[in-house]
Amino acid sequence: MKPLIETAPASSVVQIAHILTQVGGELSDVARAIEARLSSIGPLLTQLAARDGRHLYELQEFDHIEQKLRGLADFLSILAPELPEHWMLDPTYASSRVTLAALAVRLGSLPKTSLDEEDAAASGDFEMF
16 A cells, blocks of 8 residues: 555645544544434324334434534534644545545545536436436
């Protein structure tokens, strides 16, 4: 495995604290999305749970996932400012392995570009239908 900093152009090297902050923000966004969906499907699952207890378990599992994501987001957000400023690396390769193109751009600190539908589909992005 090659070192991440020695082979990277200076322009692509960023503080590790910045990367942790980005990842924490993404986890927080996912937690908010789950919470919003739970407010929509929660009442339906509660009605189903009256007939079959497995549905209540599923609702509790979604809530648990949302809590874990918030915990991880908070952990990274608190940890990031404590890292030395000189701790740097190039996130380009790691972000290139992320299949959602918009997420990869945010995590890789690459210039923000607008993706057309073909680019998004080719990169493995989720496509609404």
